[in-house]
Amino acid sequence: MLRMKLILVESVYKMNWYKKAEQYLAYHGSPKEFQEFSYEFMGSTGTAEGFGFYFTSDKNVAEMFADGGALKKAMLNINNPLNFEGRTISKDEFAHFLRTLDPTGEDYLSNWGDVHYEGYEQIVRTATEGEMSGSNNDVDLISGVIQASGGDAGSVYKVLKQALGDDGIIVKSPDWGGDQVVYVVFNNNQIRYI
Numbered sequence: 001m002l003r004m005k006l007i008l009v010e011s012v013y014k015m016n017w018y019k020k021a022e023q024y025l026a027y028h029g030s031p032k033e034f035q036e037f038s039y040e041f042m043g044s045t046g047t048a049e050g051f052g053f054y055f056t057s058d059k060n061v062a063e064m065f066a067d068g069g070a071l072k073k074a075m076l077n078i079n080n081p082l083n084f085e086g087r088t089i090s091k092d093e094f095a096h097f098l099r100t101l102d103p104t105g106e107d108y109l110s111n112w113g114d115v116h117y118e119g120y121e122q123i124v125r126t127a128t129e130g131e132m133s134g135s136n137n138d139v140d141l142i143s144g145v146i147q148a149s150g151g152d153a154g155s156v157y158k159v160l161k162q163a164l165g166d167d168g169i170i171v172k173s174p175d176w177g178g179d180q181v182v183y184v185v186f187n188n189n190q191i192r193y194i
């Protein structure tokens with residue numbers, strides 16, 4: 001009986017997953033035909049609003065980027081966007097993210113010192129101070145880590161989601177283009193094509 005109840009609760013939760021999430025109708029224009037976004041091509045045109053898969057609320061803007069190619073229309077699921085205007089990630093949260101990203105100190109953290117010589121926590125402190133002093137907003141902060149990780153946005157964003165819950169970027173009226181909203185999602189599973 002209890003097992004039946006658990007299965008029922010689990011399936012209702014799964015059914016409502018999209019309903020609970022924040023959803024946005026948006027468009028992506030591309031000169032290429034493809035089914036799923038790939039990190040492989042990311043940043044080939046630009047990264048004005050950070051690293052990720054770009055969408056816009058303005059169909060005309062997407063058509064311009066398509067340049068005669070494919071226009072995608074989708075519902076996007078972004079629950080916890082990174083802040084583009086300022087810094088809201090605290091030092092403790094950022095240090096927690098870095099520890100989750102590199103639990104041994106041999107990968108990303110090795111940019112900031114030798115774990116065997118200085119000790120793991122000292123390197124986490126140095127990296128936290130260094131990255132935070134070099135960025136004005138949360139998007140820049142995380143983009144710095146992606147660049148220092150060889151541009152591997154897919155892996156960094158997976159850890160970010162796990163450690164702090166962030167899953168996208170939303171920019172209203174970007175400097176380069178009027179009244180649109182630019183949406184950046186980090187994973188294909190946040191896109192539902194319609």
Ligand SMILES: NC(=O)c1ccc[n+]([C@@H]2O[C@H](COP(=O)([O-])OP(=O)(O)OC[C@H]3O[C@@H](n4cnc5c(N)ncnc54)[C@H](O)[C@@H]3O)[C@@H](O)[C@H]2O)c1
Nearest residue numbers: 028029030034037038041042043044045046047048055065
């Ligand atoms: N393209 C849009 O509709 C759009 C929407 C909003 C903003 N922008 C602006 O344009 C700039 C660049 O955006 P972008 O969309 O060109 O992203 P991008 O610079 O990351 O370039 C990636 C390119 O690869 C394509 N691509 C992605 N997965 C692919 C796959 N599996 N196979 C083949 N091609 C694939 C994309 O369509 C895109 O043309 C951003 O800085 C942003 O400000 C673009």
